[in-house]
Amino acid sequence: MKSNVPVRYSIKKTDKDTLLKWYYLMFLGRTLDERAPNYLKQAIGWSYHAPAAGHDGIQLAIGQVFRKNKDHLFPYYRDLVTVVSAGMTAEEIILNGISKDADVAGGGRHMSNHFAKPSWNIHNVSSCTGNHTLHASGLGRALKTYEEKDAVVISSQGESSVSEGYVYEAINGASNEQLPVVFVFQDNGYGISVPKEDQTANRKVAKNFEGFKNLRIIYCNGKDVFDSMNAMTEAVEWTKKEQKPSIVQANCVRIGSHSNSDRHELYRDENELSYVKEYDPLAKFKRMLLRYKRATEEELKEIEDRVAQEVKAAHKAGMAAPHPSPESIFDFVVPEPYPAAKYPDGLHSHEGDKKKLIEALNETLKAEFHHNPHTYIWGQDVANKDKGGIFNVTKGMQHEFGKRRVFNAPIAEDFIMGTANGMSRFNKDIRIVVEGAEFADYFWPAMEQFVETTHEYWRTKGQYSPNITVRLASGGYIGGGLYHSQTIEGALTTFPGVRVVYPSFADDAAGLLRTAIRSEGLTLFLEPKALYNSPKAATPFPDDFEVxxxxxxxxxxxxxxTMITYGNATHFCLEAAEILAKEGIADIEVLDLRSLSPLDTEAIVNSVRKTARAMIVHEDKVFGGFGGEVAATIADIAFEYLDAPIKRVGSTYTPVGFNRILEAAILPNTDKILKAAKELLQY
Known part of the structure; x- marks a missing residue:
């Protein structure tokens, strides 16, 4: 089945110069495609290569309709011909394949065959198949927000990756928001060795989306140059005109194995292998050029000779190019943050009325939205009439800043996180705040996109920074039970590329949130929800406070x-310290970390040097909790100052139960901290 699209290109209608250019691009792509495995055989590189042969028609078309620095292109790992058609050179392809420092995608930091050129809006995408569809939808949202009506986002992938749930989230969101995104499915019938019938009931996966509103679907023969050009041209023009998404499903063949680590002869018989070679798009195009006398053998031979020389020169340049240096691994992990120079120690002497932690967050959000008009927030329930999130942290924001900047997201945490990644790519002034989930416990569906976003800056060698603050209502003491009372920083601090903060008081909540929003890079902002309206967390603070x-x-x-703590546990530590002082037992120092990553190692060491005893207290489980890292740090660099073992206090190694009796037995409290402190003091 093929949609009825206008015939703009054909062997007879297309001018000769264009036909010869296309042959050059296709032959260059095929030459590089066939040369790639040789680098692995010679132990030079290109250890991952997914052949493009058989996808040449649709890939040529994608690259030809893409306009650098106007449109945005998200290629996938098989899109070699696509990026060549879009203008990337043989040298750039080889530098990527053999992972040299001059690789324009990211300097050898990402897997070979992941082609990109961020300076042209050819985006660096992950190895997680299809996850960039969410980024494409997010960028489509930016085009719509900034009224860039002469631009589209093109997202390309194989048909099997459409089985991923986040692909449906991306297309559902693009359909619902009417975003200018063209989703291309290159259907070669296999997901590595898994045949299509094991992926979906529909023979054509695009049929799964035929019920989506505001979405046009075009089917084409991806093996045929002209059918592919007509389909892609129509999709781009329709998407620009209507400002709605489209899908192009291109039927292709995979001539080679899935990759150079796959042996397709184990699951494809000789008849099938002969069939796919017979339908080689490059060979078909060459036959048509000669049959219809649009080119001569000599003209095509001249192009082939030119390509051979070009690839030879590119190979020579690639081999001479330097490798990345070992010490460069520490470059571009996290961008330099906003300096918070007004309050360099994160302290203030402000007097005045105390404000609750929830007020601090709400007022700071509004202040930052005034400070930078390119600031946005979305999430579940954040903007429904007078409601501002489950806990009303964003109350009044949509009224003040409008639906363009403050809006609800579907109940799809991966979509919330992934579209933030995409929209923030549009320009460096954009700052995005998302409620990543209604409760921190519900953030797990977003983990794929969270992990993806943590290594964007490093993977692109600093060419793209996701300027995103992820807010999560965290922790227990509310009788919430499973999915409403856990705290998850022990897991999330294990990822480089993200800052993690966890305030205990209103002033620090305001100061850290301001710094997070103004900074480049990704920040995870954990909010102790039990303290939102608690008088003990209320403090005065200046309007411009920064931490x-x-x-x-x-x-x-x-x-x-020293009691080293953060979040809800800070208040229990302060209560325990006062009790110990009143009883004349000990004078306790309470160090509130505020920032878990980066960690203030100097403050920890200085305090331990002074007191000679360290107890780490947090709400999370002791086993596997963040306190283990703090304890290891102390043991590593401050062991000589200790007069007793390091002690840890936290939750039991169980989920947090719903019944209040169970919750109290599981979570730390003042009495448990007192008991542990007395044991440590007696050592």
Whole structure:
């Protein structure tokens, strides 16, 4: 089945110069495609190569309709001909394949065959198949928001990756929001060795989306240059005109194995292998050029000779290019943050009325939306009439800043996170705040996109920074039970490329949120929801308060023992410290970390040097909790100052139960901290 699209290109209608250019691009792509495995055989590189042969028609068309620095292109790992058609050179392809420092995709930091040129809007995408569809929808949202009506986003992938749930989230969102995105499915019938019938009930996967509103679907023969050009041209023009998404399903063949680590002869018989070679798009195009006398053998031979020389020169340049240096691994992990220079220690002497933690967050969000008109927030329930999230942190924001900047997202956490990644690519001024989930416990469906976003800056060698603050209502003490009372920082601090902060008081919540939003890069902002309206977390603070990342705060000075803590546990530690002081037992120092990553190692060491005893207290489980890292740090660089073992206090190694009796038995509290502190003091 093929949609009825206008015939703009054909062997007879297309001018000769264009036909010869296409042959050059296709032959260059095929030459590089066939040369790639040789680099692996010679142990030079290109250890991952997914052949493009058989996809040449649709890939040529994608590259030809893409306009650099106007449109946005998200190729996938098989899109070699696509990026060649879009203008990338043989040298750039080889530098990527053999992972040299000059690779324009990311300097050898990403897997070979993941072609990109961010300076042209050819985006660097992950190895997670199809996940870039969410980024494409996010960028489509940016085009719509900034009224870039003469531009589209093109997202390309194989048909089997459409089985991923986030692909449906992306296309559902693009359909619902009416975003200018062209989704291309290159259907070669296999997901590695898994045949199409094991993926979906429909023979053509695009049929799964025929019920979606605001979506046009075009079917084409991806083996045929002209059918592919007509389909892609129509899709792009329709999408621009209607400002709605489209799908192009292109029927292709995979001539080679899935990749150079796959042996397709184990699951494809000789008849099938002969069939796919017979339908080689490049050979078919060459036959048509000669049969219809649009080119001569000599003209095509001249192109082939030119390509051979070009690839030879590119190979020579690639081999001479330097490898990345070992010490460069620490470059571009996290961008330099906003300096928070007004309050370099994250301290203030402000007097005045106390404000609750929830007020601090709400007022700071509004202030930052005034400060930068390119600031946006979305999430579940964040903007429904007078409601502002489950806990009303964003109350009044849509009224003040409008639906363009403050809006609800579907109940799809991966979509929330992935479209933030995509929209932030549009320009560096954009700052995005998302409620990643209604409760931190519900963030797990977004983990694929969270992990993806943590290594974007490093993977692109600093060419793209996701300037996103992820807000999560975290922790227990509300009788919430499973999915409403867990705290997840122990898992999320294991990823480089993200800052993780966890305030305990209103002033630090305001200061850290301001710094997070103004900074480049990804910040995870964990909010102790039990403290939103708690009087004990209320403080005065100046309107312009800022807290630098990586600066702990002494909430109570002492000399006999250090309690290292954050979040809800800070208040229990302060209560325990006061009790111990009143009983004349000990003078306790309470160090509120505020920032978990980066961690204020200097403040920890200085406090332990002074008190000679360290107890780490957090709400999370002791086993596998963040306190283990703090303990290891102390043991590593401050062991000589200790007069007793390091002690940890936290939750039991169980989920957090719903019944209040169960919750109390599981979570740390003042009495449990007192008991542990007395044991440590007696050592």
């Amino acid at each position: 630098p990342f990586g600066k702990a705060r002494i909430r109570r000075a002492g000399s006999d023992m």
